[in-house]
Amino acid sequence: MVHDVVVVGAGSAGLSCARMLQDGGADVVVVSDTIGGRLAYDAEAGVNFGAYFVMANYENARKLVTRRTRINPLSCRFHDGADGSFATVSGHSVRRSLGLGAFAVVMARFIRKYSTFKKNCEYMSQREAMELDPYIARLFVQPASEFIAAHHLTAVAQDYVSKFSYACTGVDLDSITALDFCNVAQGLLIPIHRFSFDAQAELNRLGDRFVRDTVVAHSEKDGLHTLQTAGKQQLQARNVVFATPATVTADLLGLGDIREACQLYVEHVRGRLRSGLDTEQMNLFPFTSPIVFTATQDDGTVLVYSRVPEVDRDALFVEHELLGRKDWDKAMYVTGRAYVEQQYGDSTYVAGDHNGLGLEPAAISGVYAARQILKKLVVR
Ligand SMILES: Cc1cc2nc3c(=O)[nH]c(=O)nc-3n(C[C@H](O)[C@H](O)[C@H](O)COP(=O)(O)OP(=O)(O)OC[C@H]3O[C@@H](n4cnc5c(N)ncnc54)[C@H](O)[C@@H]3O)c2cc1C
Structure with missing residues (x-):
């Protein structure tokens, strides 16, 4: 037939x-x-071993999933790789308020342009849609780190956005394009939810x-x-x-x-997070850390996303039991400009x-x- x-x-x-x-x-x-x-x-476990969240502006993908708990961006702890860390709302965020304001302005422009671009991509190829908008076409080839420097966002990116971007891509800012960076960084401004499929x-x-x-x-x-x-x-x-x-x-x-694709390893753990990791829903780490992020689920269990297969659970938990695991040899196609x-x-x-x-x-x-x-x- x-x-x-x-x-x-x-x-x-x-x-x-x-x-x-x-x-x-x-x-x-x-x-x-x-x-x-x-x-x-x-x-059965009620967790996502692959894609972790959907954004409120996912007009197409949302037809495939059911939104669950909203992820609270105010309940994140940003770690600096040594022993330092700060919560989303802290003395640190007050010091960075001007930079955070500048980030919001840059992102507001991106979100406006990107929403038209995405609509166009439903009717024309991405190449044609980029030809219609030189701003988006430029982002497709520009390294994220260059975009950040050009918009004077280095400090705020280092403290906050690079860690969120690492959580979403598994790689550093030199590897990804400005388009992927801005795409994922929207998640700091637009509501994001865990979901079921x-x-x-x-x-x-x-x-x-x-x-x-x-x-x-x-x-x-x-x-x-x-x-x-x-x-x-x-x-x-x-x-x-x-x-x-x-x-x-x-x-x-x-x-x-x-x-090229990055690798990600996802573990679902029942356990007690160590002091300093147990105050917020999510812990976000810099690219120097093999742990990408931890996310406490509604039932108190924890998802750990790592870019190395051997996760040092003892460093994260006082006591722990592994409930499930999924290895992604080709997690996300994020590196290169092809x-x-x-x-x-x-x-x-x-x-x-x-x-x-x-x-x-x-x-x-x-x-x-x-x-x-x-x-x-x-x-x-
Ligand atoms: C750990 C992780 C976390 C992520 N987090 C997020 C997130 O929070 N939010 C977000 O938006 N995105 C996230 N992503 C990215 C997102 O999951 C992907 O971009 C998206 O799912 C890709 O969809 P796809 O249909 O292109 O590919 P896939 O979902 O990979 O689908 C490909 C399909 O092809 C099938 N297939 C493969 N080979 C063959 C073959 N030879 N014959 C027949 N069938 C075949 C596969 O079984 C699969 O059904 C994450 C990805 C990973 C791995």
Whole structure:
């Protein structure tokens, strides 16, 4: 049977794409080895082992998740790597008030511009949307550290924003683009929530349109795409959307440069945090620390995000019990300036967080691919 579309991958990008295609009446099949991908919510434990929060302005990704507790930015402790630390509201923040004000002004401009850019990206490729806005195009290639220096935000970034950015990206400010930096830094101003993801509801929605398998090869001849899976299935379609992680997409399509991914290790721990770490909901660390952040959950258990596999739990907890763990060898594609096109030929589409970090950019790229395909199906 030849389908209108096969979507490969069922993360934020693939599920957003499939949802729009289904709603538009397309004959779509989703093939993926997981449902959710880096949306890795453990319903039993009630914690996220992958993406941790959604922002209030995630117009697309929010269709996939249910918001839970709001994360209180005022209940954070910022550590300096030695023994020093300060809470969000403290004598330190009073001393930095001018810098924090300047940061808010810079971010207000970004949020305005970025919201138009994101809307545009639902209807045009990211490349076209960047051509419409030189401000965003510049941020895509500018190192975050250069952007910070140019806007005289060095002190406030060092104290606060670099640690929040490290918590969201797992790397330092020299590695990420100004666009990714500003994107994640919005979370200091816009409400952010923990969330749950209902994998079963997505499976119910897709029904027999979901194939749990791994695509191992793709070929195209005369507009007909053939996908081979590890389970020896063969799927055929007139359009294909690769909503797989960048490294997988690059392998399957033979793409050139892609951004490099960081590694993250997430541990769910029951325990008593040490003195100095037990006063606020979250502890945020600088890039010099292998621990990225800790976050106390509603039930008192703690999530620890680290960029090294061996987490020194004794340094964090007086006593501890490991409840669960997830290793992300390719957590987020954050390093480098490579741009991945979203369409190859007439009927091969790429969606995901290849060009922009997070659940929302991934979801938007899926929506864009779906819109392109639906336009063709209507014409036919
Ligand atoms: C630890 C961690 C914390 C994060 N925190 C946040 C956060 O707080 N907020 C935020 O917005 N973002 C966060 N992110 C980033 C966010 O999770 C990703 O940007 C987003 O989920 C990417 O979605 P995607 O659909 O592009 O990719 P994925 O979610 O990786 O989906 C890819 C899909 O493809 C499938 N697949 C892979 N290979 C194949 C194959 N060969 N054949 C078939 N299927 C295949 C996978 O199983 C998966 O279903 C975090 C990521 C991690 C890892």
